[in-house]
Amino acid sequence: MPGGPDVWSTSGMVSRATSDLHLDLAEGRGVREGLMEAVREAVRSGRLAPGSRLPSSRSLAADLGLARNTVADAYSELAAEGWLTARQGSGTRVAPRAEPGHRHADPARPRPPGLARPAHDLRPGQPDVAAFPRAAWLRALRRTLAAAPDEAFGYGDDRGRHELRTALAEHLARARGVRTTPDRIVVCAGAVHGLALLADLLRGRRVRRVAGESHALHLHRELLEQRGLAVAALPVDDAGARTDLLDGEGAVLLTPAHQFPTGVALRPDRRAAAVDWARATGGLVIEDDYDGEFRYDRRPVGALQGLDPERVVHLGTASKALAPGLRLGWLVLPAGLAAEVERLVAAEGGTRVPAVEQLVLAELLASGAYDRHVRERRQAYRRRRDELVAALAARVPEVAVRGLAAGLHALVELPAGDGPPGTAETAALRSAAWHGLAVEGLDRFRHPDAAPRADALVVGYATPSPSAWAGALEALCRTLARPAG
Numbered sequence: 001m002p003g004g005p006d007v008w009s010t011s012g013m014v015s016r017a018t019s020d021l022h023l024d025l026a027e028g029r030g031v032r033e034g035l036m037e038a039v040r041e042a043v044r045s046g047r048l049a050p051g052s053r054l055p056s057s058r059s060l061a062a063d064l065g066l067a068r069n070t071v072a073d074a075y076s077e078l079a080a081e082g083w084l085t086a087r088q089g090s091g092t093r094v095a096p097r098a099e100p101g102h103r104h105a106d107p108a109r110p111r112p113p114g115l116a117r118p119a120h121d122l123r124p125g126q127p128d129v130a131a132f133p134r135a136a137w138l139r140a141l142r143r144t145l146a147a148a149p150d151e152a153f154g155y156g157d158d159r160g161r162h163e164l165r166t167a168l169a170e171h172l173a174r175a176r177g178v179r180t181t182p183d184r185i186v187v188c189a190g191a192v193h194g195l196a197l198l199a200d201l202l203r204g205r206r207v208r209r210v211a212g213e214s215h216a217l218h219l220h221r222e223l224l225e226q227r228g229l230a231v232a233a234l235p236v237d238d239a240g241a242r243t244d245l246l247d248g249e250g251a252v253l254l255t256p257a258h259q260f261p262t263g264v265a266l267r268p269d270r271r272a273a274a275v276d277w278a279r280a281t282g283g284l285v286i287e288d289d290y291d292g293e294f295r296y297d298r299r300p301v302g303a304l305q306g307l308d309p310e311r312v313v314h315l316g317t318a319s320k321a322l323a324p325g326l327r328l329g330w331l332v333l334p335a336g337l338a339a340e341v342e343r344l345v346a347a348e349g350g351t352r353v354p355a356v357e358q359l360v361l362a363e364l365l366a367s368g369a370y371d372r373h374v375r376e377r378r379q380a381y382r383r384r385r386d387e388l389v390a391a392l393a394a395r396v397p398e399v400a401v402r403g404l405a406a407g408l409h410a411l412v413e414l415p416a417g418d419g420p421p422g423t424a425e426t427a428a429l430r431s432a433a434w435h436g437l438a439v440e441g442l443d444r445f446r447h448p449d450a451a452p453r454a455d456a457l458v459v460g461y462a463t464p465s466p467s468a469w470a471g472a473l474e475a476l477c478r479t480l481a482r483p484a485g
């Protein structure tokens, strides 16, 4: 329709809640794409409620004067994107709004309305789970089951299998510069479980207050608070956390190799300050080394634990290198604490990580398959990172991309614009929702007592599967591109 968007109107399009639905067809699109966008818009705006039944493709096609196949194709693509569900017998419906759980999901901040499953996912916190090394895992499982002693199927050691602790001690020394022996390692169900054990240990030592980075994973801060520890906010700047400001806290939780979420590495003087503080006060440094194996442009930043194994607990995880679904992590502890943590695990009823999974990881580490997988992933993520940088430089040159030397996410700083702080970030998040893109704003990771930082998005570029990556990157570019004119 010249001079404005086409407006498609149909009565009785939905069997519930809405009796008259207008579908706005954006100009310049193909008919199918225009119809899809119109349905997405109706869902976003709430005019089509979750669970609402859509008319059959035949009757909608008749109402709109379109070919039936056009409507059927649009429905099936929308179903593939997660907007609609199609089930034999119950027809095509708007997908329920409930989202599959995500590590960074925050109940206080509802997801963009209508996004049952985001069409594009660049939230940080997850590797490309499609790249899980299934064949290598299966081979290791076969070897493990054939070779494991009968005693492996008994209750076992509360610290975890000795094969895994031995393989980890060797691997962490070689790859991360960790100084330890197998008897100081406790296998846990992911970093979050390790942190919970440390929180219980600290409470047992009458610690009431710990420090955390001003911008960090909410999950971890909340976990500490739920266990009775007050968490003070340690400012983060371009050299990492201000460890020079540590004071009377009993412990500090840091992400030294690649600060989460700003992406900076802790500068050597700040690393030294953390250890000096711990030595002077008897405090404990907890090093969350969640993505330390993924480094690209710079020489690896060795584990902080290597500076003082008696003061620094190294907390590791298989969530980034392999998959979060494994729930596999490890604590590398000072000599005096290993037995205490072991008792805490025993009090929980023993290790939470099945022995067979532990043996498989030990086998992958010992055979070199783990290293091969990490090397392959490093190359794949580096390519994505380069594509992200190139696409943004070409299409949205006004943003600054930071935190790129390592890890699986980048910080995309937004131009401030004219509005008050936060305006650009809020606008970008709104635009992302509009484009079906799930992504986080930096402010979402801020400790409530901390000052806001520059407006930015935290982009997890490892999250999409290979087939979804190009679409996700395109959605990000469109999200950030200023409208022409």
Ligand SMILES: Cc1ncc(COP(=O)(O)O)c(C=O)c1O
Pocket: 103, 124, 125, 126, 189, 190, 191, 192, 193, 217, 255, 260, 288, 290, 316, 317, 318, 319, 324, 328, 329
């Ligand atoms: C900062 C940080 N630490 C640790 C983890 C890994 O946690 P887990 O081992 O419990 O999966 C993540 C994963 O998202 C993370 O973002």
